[in-house]
Amino acid sequence: MIDKNAVKEQIATFLKQPVSRLQDDTSLTSLVVESFILVEMIIDLQDAFGLRLVQEDMKDVKTVGDLTKLFVSRAGAAS
Amino acid sequence: MLDENELWVLSFYRSSEISGSLFFGRLARSMKPGAIQRDMTKHFSDEAAHAWYWTSCIEELGAKPIKLSSSYQDQYLTAAGPPSNLMEILGITQVFEKRVVNQYGRHSQLPEINPIVQNTLTKIMADEKWHIEWIHDALKLMEPEYSKDLIDKTLKRFWEADQEVYRKTMQEHEQRLKYLVK
Numbered sequence: 001m002i003d004k005n006a007v008k009e010q011i012a013t014f015l016k017q018p019v020s021r022l023q024d025d026t027s028l029t030s031l032v033v034e035s036f037i038l039v040e041m042i043i044d045l046q047d048a049f050g051l052r053l054v055q056e057d058m059k060d061v062k063t064v065g066d067l068t069k070l071f072v073s074r075a076g077a078a079s
Numbered sequence: 080m081l082d083e084n085e086l087w088v089l090s091f092y093r094s095s096e097i098s099g100s101l102f103f104g105r106l107a108r109s110m111k112p113g114a115i116q117r118d119m120t121k122h123f124s125d126e127a128a129h130a131w132y133w134t135s136c137i138e139e140l141g142a143k144p145i146k147l148s149s150s151y152q153d154q155y156l157t158a159a160g161p162p163s164n165l166m167e168i169l170g171i172t173q174v175f176e177k178r179v180v181n182q183y184g185r186h187s188q189l190p191e192i193n194p195i196v197q198n199t200l201t202k203i204m205a206d207e208k209w210h211i212e213w214i215h216d217a218l219k220l221m222e223p224e225y226s227k228d229l230i231d232k233t234l235k236r237f238w239e240a241d242q243e244v245y246r247k248t249m250q251e252h253e254q255r256l257k258y259l260v261k
Contacts, residue, residue: 035156036102042163044109053163054229055236 002049002075004068010048011064014041024065031064049075081142084255088186089196090145093133095179098152100126106168114220115165118213125206136199151175154248159240166218166225167233173214174237178245180207 005019012019015031022031032038045067046053051074061067081089103123110116137144155175162168186192187200218230249256 035153035161036098036105039102039156039161039163039168040105040109042161043106043165043168046164047109055160055163055167055233058163059160 002072004072007045007049007068007071008064010045011041011067014044022064024063024068026064027062028064028067045071051075081137081140084257085196086137086142087145087252087255089133089137090147091151092183093130093137093144094147095151096126096130096133099123099175100130102152110165115169115217118217122210122213125210129203129206132199132202136195139195140193151244151248154244155237155240158244158247159237166221166230169214169217169221170230170233171237171240173211173218174234174241176207176210176214178241180204180211183207 008019008022011022011031015037017031028038029035032041042053042058045051049071051071053070053074057070057074061070100123103119103126107116107119107123110119134144152175155171159171162171183200183204187197187204218234222230
């Protein structure tokens, strides 16, 4: 099982930013200067938590809260 | 000498090659060692070399490249949505590379093309064909993991996005690109 703080920690490590900057309503696009970095971050999170996502899973993900919720729910479903 | 539209087009090519190189470079760094990482490493070194070819070409023609804020790849990610796994990344890249070969091929057939531009296109197109081949092979190897059906559907979705991006690009830069579609 993973929790939302673990997902936030991983995002913060990847982006080299303090976790405190990652509020649930923080938009993902505001955290990165290029969309490529967002793609790389999503892959890093999947590797870190041993999960596999497809593009369809990401279609409604706009904020840090959306992303943490997705990973927590997928990890729950996989366990 | 280059006119304003030609300079913009060559600078657009250059900018897209830089973006492609940076993306694959970052991705390759985070991948596990293996055949895909090996070929991706060559791919991003090719793209970086292509950017250098375009810079040299523009300079040989007596101009300086224009710094452009967005690349063709950015428009792809907006139209198709960001890919979420390696298969989707390779899928969108396959579609993108085919578009590049098509575009460069069309450009190289312009009747009054400058020989310096022609040579640059010829050098780059040889590499781009290999890019399409290695990605095709890598996607084939991914079939047991992702299923052929999912890969085919993904490619189809990206082809549709490609049509949309190409149409919008041609519309948005109609004046700059019209000499390429005569």
